[in-house]
Amino acid sequence: MNAPEHILLVEDDSSLRRVTEYQLSEAGYQVFSVDTGEAALDALGQDRFDLVLTDVRMPGISGVELLEKVVHDHPGLLVIVMTAYGTVEQAVAAMRAGAHDYLTKPFSRDGLLLAVRRAFDYRSLRRENLRLREELLRRSGDEIVGQSEAVRHLREVIGRVAGTNSSVLLLGESGTGKELVARALHRGSTRHGKPFVTVNCAAIPESLLESELFGHVRGAFTGAHQDREGKFVQADSGTLFLDEVGELPLALQPKLLRALQEMEIEPVGGKARQVDVRVVAATNRDLAAMAREGTFREDLYYRLAVIPVEVPPLRERREDILLLARHFLQRQGDERLLAPEAAEALQGYPWPGNVRELQNCIERMCVLAAGKRFELNDLPEAVRGDSGGAASAVLRLPADGYSLEELEKEAVLQALERCGGNQSQAARFLRVPRHTLIYRMEKYGLKAGPAEE
Missing domain, CATH: 3.40.50.300 (P-loop containing nucleotide triphosphate hydrolases)
Incomplete structure (x- = not known):
């Protein structure tokens, strides 16, 4: 049995908020209600929602400002705005800002449920279109994703x-x-x-x-x-x-x-x-x-x-990183969103393994992450920068020093470890030809990594 859709209701009028929450809950939806835009942003940061239903005029952050934040930070999340009779210009402004639909107060129970149902029908149609497009892409082999x-x-x-x-x-x-x-x-x-x-x-x-x-x-x-x-x-x-x-x-x-x-x-x-x-x-x-x-x-x-x-490396097309991440999430059938800190880390990492490394990173997160969205800590250590990032020194030198051969062996070991055993990537990381790396591996008796994909 599918879980009920999760709706975030944002309304500062307590009586209207209670009635609307009751009508939605009675219809089978899971509803979380708040009375301010600030509280709505907090809720969006803690939980995953399928729809936001928000008033336009509220103290503090307005409904339109909340809408703009949702569109920017939670792309794909549908928003319906509620506006008072006679303020159609606010509804038009909200639609231009990215709202899916609007309701004019006072609205009936049937009008409310129809608008919500239409929003979820639209979401289902969009998902099916994405699924069909992914299938066509897989069949054609044309998965060159990006706008850079x-x-x-x-x-x-x-x-x-x-x-x-x-x-x-x-x-x-x-x-x-x-x-x-x-x-x-x-x-x-x-x-x-x-x-x-x-x-x-x-x-x-x-x-x-x-x-x-x-x-x-x-x-x-x-x-x-x-x-x-x-x-x-x-x-x-x-x-x-x-x-x-x-x-x-x-x-x-x-x-x-x-x-x-x-x-x-x-x-x-x-x-x-x-x-x-x-x-x-x-x-x-x-x-x-x-x-x-x-x-x-x-x-x-x-x-x-x-x-x-x-064919450009991923570090030269950073504006495509989040597009690719969402593409790989869709392929995994995972609807969770990236926390802003996680998205920033993905864009800041140099990706020595390029698109294949990003794809592996996303697949790993989908399997291992347990939260309702992907947080910074769900990323691999190297990506989130816990090891000092790409600019940090690769070697850990002991206080009593190393022989030159020990230094070289350690460099090869760490390069292979950093690149997941991929010899071509490790050779590029060390700025030597691949055959030179293989010679050094044989010289020091190091086990070969997996075959190049």
Whole structure:
């Protein structure tokens, strides 16, 4: 059985307040009544309400001022204002300020209940629309949420590039949403009804990657008991997304280059065949620098980077943080609101793990937070700044000092701990290439973190 809707009633006329509270309670609603705007703000800070029903003229904070605070601090919470007969201009002002509806005093019991019921029907319709939109977003892969200039520019680039067959190289840190951009490119292309196939080049052992990409024939090597189509064939007529392409082994790069140049692949132990694939690649590494250093083929780099697209980190689009937080809360089906202090902390944190880290933070709060809204203490320690924030020193030095090797080992350990075991994020935090971090981990016998997502 669903819990009754919770209504906050704000009315300074004690007799009208008692009658209205009785009528709403008799209709099955849970009502909490106060006589001032100040008391209403206190109540909103302590409890979760589904609707605010407030008088316009009150001593202290007026109903319109209360409405403006609700719209700012509790977006999505519906407000109905009550105004005296002959003061329609106040009702118009309230509607312009964000009120859902208004009641003119004196109003009947039926008029009151009809207005409240209409408000909740509207809320249900809005939720259903949000649910359907989320479902459409999940199906299309287009979940690039944000209103910042960086996101608007990214959407413009996607719109211009999607309709071409040119190779695209997505550049950006881990967790910025490069796969979402790749899916948006596919969805906006003439190939949108064809397969979208993903390969994570960092997650597949080098010995298996050639077979994964190009396939093999039965008997080509030990364990090849039957023919297998590679990802290029699976993506034929569609889009192939090569994630973490910077981790592609140097020995395999000529074969990928040939596939891109000739649109021809050769399964292990088999014969060459033609394919029609649009390739979108992504990396969090500096492929241009790797090409200069000889750790990545220069000709392959230029073939992949026909159209390079930068995907911005979350710290460069801070105005999107709360939009993303609400987006992830909706996906979790959690209607609780963020306390102002929690919202401020989310916006102030540098998010080294970008959108993926924010998503994980919101999911964790939804599971662990027990209150009626999300407070500052519900955030992870690093986000709320208890450890001194991003600008604090990473090392805890003992009074008697460290050897240089101990110092280096501790830096690697703390970077891995701070980044949840993600090697790419830890390497970026330490400002070293990923292969340097892996070398140091092996040198000091440190356990590898989870595979890059």
